[in-house]
Amino acid sequence: MASEVIHTAGAHAEAHEEGHHELPARVDPDVALSELVATTEANGSAVRTWAWILGILSLVGIVSFGVKVGIEWGDQAKWGYTAAIVAFLFSAFGGAPLVAIAPMIAKANWVRPVARFAQLCSLVSIVISIWMIPLILNLPMLIVDGARRRSIWFEGPDVSPHIWAVVALTTLIISSVGLIWAYGMPDFAVMRDHGTGWKQRFGNWAARGWIGSTVQWRTMRMRIGMMGTLYFFTFVFIHFMLSTDFAMSLVPGWRDAIFPMYHAISSIQAGLAVTVIGIWAARKYLGLEKYLHLDQFWSIGRLMFAFTLLWGYFFISAFIVFWYGRSGSDQMWIDFLILGPYFWVFIGAVLLIWFTPWWWLIWNKVRRSYNGTAIGAGLILAGVFLDRVRLYVAAWSVPEERIHERFLTEYPGTVYPDVMDILIMVGAVAASVLLVILATRVLPILSVWDVQQFNLLYRPVDYMKTKVSLIGKPD
Amino acid sequence: MxxxxxxxxxxxxxxxxxxxxxxxxxxxxxxxxxxxxxxxxxxxxxxxxPQHRLFRFPAFGAIIGFTLALFLTTATQIAYPLVTGGKPILSLFAMLVILYEMSMLSAVISTVVGIVIESRLPNVNxxxxxxxxxxxxxxxxxxxxxxxxxxxxxxxxxxxxxxxxxx
Missing domain, CATH: 3.30.70.120 (Alpha-Beta Plaits)
Structure with missing residues (x-):
């Protein structure tokens, strides 16, 4: 053990005095193992009921999807809500693994019980890829009516955005599954050793002969680092691709260098929110109070607060250029995407992504509570959804024949979702949640090995007149 | 035995x-x-x-990628010489992007290969x-x-x- 740190001082000690923050108790390895493996079978009937409900909703979504393809194929304006839900799902579930990756790289101890759930969220890349198919096929070619439309693919082949979207999504799926597998291998071995039936057989296959030797632990760390890095690069690239090819380039005159960053920042904010809601539900419905402490909620709550403020910074950074630019295209951006047909959606988004969470999460008492942090997370998710609706429905509503205009002078009216849009959106969310729930039936929702290492390296100790966490941090 | x-x-x-x-x-x-x-x-x-040899993979990969990129940028510009903005045919700043990208790409791919080799998975025995x-x-x-x-x-x-x- 290279060093030992006292993980407290001001904040912890103060919180402890106020009685808000009890230090977590250590859990014996065999107890942690049996309780966490049991979560893969816990609430069997309730989970089955929910799985059926979500499964039916997913199926309804897929059927609506097929019907929409049949009757509205080729009408770009009709696919705005599908684009919005894809962008929302990628923003929310795609951003969650970063909650695990970044603190793990920084060797934060609080992230251990959270990392598995955050990584499992990346499985939603499978749903995203399916829902992306009609968007990719409906995206205009680079040459429209004999002229090249404006895009980031200056000299690229006609189908560059389509091809790169497929490449990016394939890489996303590979890096998602790779990250889950790299991090989950010891827990697949746990399922092999202590699971039953098909879960045991699957664990045996996925563990690839894992026995926990020195070399295996060491190479596992390398694999996690590598897959985490690959996921991060893919995450950034897909935000760039979604925001430019599937939104910005569809609106003549919309040029915003900050938009891809804004997209990624709000995605990390939504990823934090999804993680909070996931661990809140796991704590409440799977009885994991012993493993999910206030420390996790408090830490993510602070990050969520920071990213809420960052949203404001990035939005204003983009807005101020258009506000002072005053050219025709600058004015178009303000009139079409803010004051125009989606004005109330924009107001809702600003209130829910930024203003309300800001004045909600600003209070220490809120961030130090399980429910308070979860409410803040729910607000942010609703806000990010509205924001994606504002951006993507507006972008997809611009008719293809106007794509060569210097900038839009007449704005398409508000596009409201029809029944199929609503079913497709509900189906996409249901399929995403179902996928994560099913994954937690194969792998414990909290990583057994990481929770055990937390217990191995952690001691609650008396320090003068207070109690502190003593945490070993190996190199 | x-x-x-x-x-x-x-x-x-x-x-x-x-x-x-x-x-x-x-x-x-x-x-x-x-x-x-x-x-x-x-x-x-x-x-x-045991000492792992993972660091050799990205280093070797980056050298390969850099060399290929140098060959690609030099050969294509010499084969199809176009003076742009009055700059030399073999302009370092124009080549840097390709050199950097190909070095990094090759380093990343070879690291993935290296991790697979170093992991010695599946452990059949x-x-x-x-x-x-x-x-x-x-x-x-x-x-x-x-x-x-x-x-x-x-x-x-x-x-x-x-x-x-x-x-």
Missing amino acids: SKSVLGLYDDANQAADAMDALKAAGFPLGTFDVLTGTPYPEGAFGEHV PGVYDPRITEGLIGVVITTEDDQADTAIAALNGAGAMEIKQA
């Missing part, structure tokens, strides 16, 4: 003692190892930590193992010749093994 012997311990300090005992009994480093259900800090048991290791027991495993198995067992028992398994 080689044999795999596993000693199981419920106390990490006893497992560390077993590792010392095996060393003292003259077994060469690399023939015995510790098996755990959670990663202990490296060297906690006094185990032999894991040797003797006990599922209780994932419950928190610590295993000390040694692979040795038949005639030295008794010495190994004695060393493992001497450190307080709660159970010995052989395969």
Whole structure:
């Protein structure tokens, strides 16, 4: 053990005095193992009921999807809500693994019980890829009516955005599954050793002969680092691709260098929110109070607060250029995407992504509570959804024949979702949640090995007149 | 004929003692190892930590990528010379982007290959193992010749093994 740190001082000690923050108790390895493996079978009937409900909703979504393809194929304006839900799902579930990756790289101890759930969220890349198919096929070619439309693919082949979207999504799926597998291998071995039936057989296959030797632990760390890095690069690239090819380039005159960053920042904010809601539900419905402490909620709550403020910074950074630019295209951006047909959606988004969470999460008492942090997370998710609706429905509503205009002078009216849009959106969310729930039936929702290492390296100790966490941090 | 012997311990300090005992009994480093259900800090048991060669893969990959990029940018510009903005045909700033991108791409791909090789997965012959290791027991495993198995067992028992398994 290279060093030992006292993980407290001001904040912890103060919180402890106020009685808000009890230090977590250590859990014996065999107890942690049996309780966490049991979560893969816990609430069997309730989970089955929910799985059926979500499964039916997913199926309804897929059927609506097929019907929409049949009757509205080729009408770009009709696919705005599908684009919005894809962008929302990628923003929310795609951003969650970063909650695990970044603190793990920084060797934060609080992230251990959270990392598995955050990584499992990346499985939603499978749903995203399916829902992306009609968007990719409906995206205009680079040459429209004999002229090249404006895009980031200056000299690229006609189908560059389509091809790169497929490449990016394939890489996303590979890096998602790779990250889950790299991090989950010891827990697949746990399922092999202590699971039953098909879960045991699957664990045996996925563990690839894992026995926990020195070399295996060491190479596992390398694999996690590598897959985490690959996921991060893919995450950034897909935000760039979604925001430019599937939104910005569809609106003549919309040029915003900050938009891809804004997209990624709000995605990390939504990823934090999804993680909070996931661990809140796991704590409440799977009885994991012993493993999910206030420390996790408090830490993510602070990050969520920071990213809420960052949203404001990035939005204003983009807005101020258009506000002072005053050219025709600058004015178009303000009139079409803010004051125009989606004005109330924009107001809702600003209130829910930024203003309300800001004045909600600003209070220490809120961030130090399980429910308070979860409410803040729910607000942010609703806000990010509205924001994606504002951006993507507006972008997809611009008719293809106007794509060569210097900038839009007449704005398409508000596009409201029809029944199929609503079913497709509900189906996409249901399929995403179902996928994560099913994954937690194969792998414990909290990583057994990481929770055990937390217990191995952690001691609650008396320090003068207070109690502190003593945490070993190996190199 | 080689044999795999596993000693199981419920106390990490006893497992560390077993590792010392095996060393003292003259077994060469690399023939015995510790098996755990959670990663202990490296060297906690006094185990032999083999040097990995992963760093060679990105370094080698980056050199290959850089060389290819240099060839590509030079050859294409010489084969199709277009003076742009009055700059030289072989302009370093224009080439830098491609050199950087191809070096990085090649380094990343070769690192992925390197991790697959270094991981030595799947482990088709894991040797003797006990599922209780994932419950928190610590295993000390040694692979040795038949005639030295008794010495190994004695060393493992001497450190307080709660159970010995052989395969």
